[in-house]
Amino acid sequence: MxxxxxxxxxxxxxxxxxENPRILCAAPDYIRRFRKPETIADLVSHPCIKLHGIDTWPFMRSKALERVRVDGPMSTSTVDAVRSAAIAGVGVAMMTYWDVYRDLDSGILERIQLSDAEPDNLNIxxxxxxxxxxxxxxxxxxxxxxxxxxxx
Structure with a gap:
């Protein structure tokens, strides 16, 4: 316990x-067009779909928390809108697993794993x-x- x-x-x-781990994800069509980012340096060159007021995404790299500034074509006030934009191929999203596990299982979204960092986890x-x-x-x-x- x-x-x-x-x-x-x-x-x-x-x-x-x-636990409710954060993950990076994007639509298969987006990944076909722009390839998966492989590192944080790759990620910052991709269009990222953000929630309003959240300009950095938290990653663990070498056991230390690092906040990475991301930018993209849109930001929105709801997780559902971020999810919908990711499904539509607008860019890369950072979501919690609970928000997208069905989309990952069905192939509507693909998980993106970076070689040099992983999104910081959330807990309920x-x-x-x-x-x-x-x-x-x-x-x-x-x-x-x-x-x-x-x-x-």
Whole structure:
């Protein structure tokens, strides 16, 4: 079972329920036309589909977090619009696996893996006021969510 982690500077506590890895992806047609980027240097020359206000994408390289500035023909305020633009072949998107796993399985999108870095992972967390006052029903819910989503 994963340990709970205090959140600074509050008394709030977070516990991991599941991983939700970020991935790079693009439409097969886009990849046929422009080839897959193989490194971060390649990626920054590709049109990237961004969420508004997020001009850098987080990558782990040599066990260190690196924020890479990306640019592209569009940015949007919703994950669904980023997904739709990627499917339409507009460019490369950074999405969470949960948002696109069906598209990857069906071949509508292809995963892009870089040789020199990988997108930083996200976790799904449960955040609550204190471990000491956790009602049994809340503990049961957290345990059930962990079991269902693989972090237990």
């Amino acid at each position: 994963s340990a709970s982690h205090p959140l600074e500077p509050s008394d709030m506590v977070a516990t991991k329920l599941a 967390l449960a955040v609550f006021p204190s471990r000491k006052q956790m009602p049994p029903r809340l503990k049961a819910l957290i345990d059930a969510l962990r079991a269902r989503h693989g972090s237990g």
